[in-house]
Amino acid sequence: MNAIATGAEPTLAPFAAPDTIGVLVSDVTRLLRRRFDAQARSIGVSRAQWQVLIALARSEGINQAGLAERLDVETITVGRMVDRLEEAGLVERRADPADRRAWRLFLTPRAHPILAELQVVALGVRAEMLAGLSAGDEAALQGLLLRLRGNLSVREGAGA
Numbered sequence: 001m002n003a004i005a006t007g008a009e010p011t012l013a014p015f016a017a018p019d020t021i022g023v024l025v026s027d028v029t030r031l032l033r034r035r036f037d038a039q040a041r042s043i044g045v046s047r048a049q050w051q052v053l054i055a056l057a058r059s060e061g062i063n064q065a066g067l068a069e070r071l072d073v074e075t076i077t078v079g080r081m082v083d084r085l086e087e088a089g090l091v092e093r094r095a096d097p098a099d100r101r102a103w104r105l106f107l108t109p110r111a112h113p114i115l116a117e118l119q120v121v122a123l124g125v126r127a128e129m130l131a132g133l134s135a136g137d138e139a140a141l142q143g144l145l146l147r148l149r150g151n152l153s154v155r156e157g158a159g160a
Helices: 021-042 047-058 064-071 075-087 111-129 135-157
Strands: 091-096 099-107
Touching (some): 047 064, 047 111, 075 091, 099 111
C-alpha cells in the first residue's frame, strides 16, 4: 500500500525537493539568463543573437557544427541564426581550408561595439547577482562551480 492509501504522511519524491543543488543551479541559470535577456533587449539584441555573438567571441573560426554543440541546439538552427546575423552584417562565413563542405564563422567589425555593450550588461547583471557576497565567497563559489563542471565534463567526455 502507498502512503496516500494508508493515510501516512507522504515523503517527498526526489524531484519534489525544492532546494537541491541541481534545482538551485537551474533556477539561478534561468534567472540570470532572464535578467541578461531583458538588458540585452534594451540594446536591441535577442537571446539567440547574444548567444551566438558571445560564443563566437570566445571561439572565432568555429564551424557551424561546433557552434551548434556549444549552444546545445541543432546544426540547422545555428544555420538559421547565422544567416540572420550574416544578413545584419555581424557575422561572416569563410570557407574552411581543411574541409570544402564546411564554413568557419567569424565576427565582423560591426559586431564588436555590440559585444562591448553586452559586456557592460554582463558586468551589471554579474554585480547584481553577486551583491552581498564577499570576494572570498565569490572565489569559493567559482571554485566549487569549476569543480562541478569538471566532474561532469570528465563523465561526458568518457561517454557517460
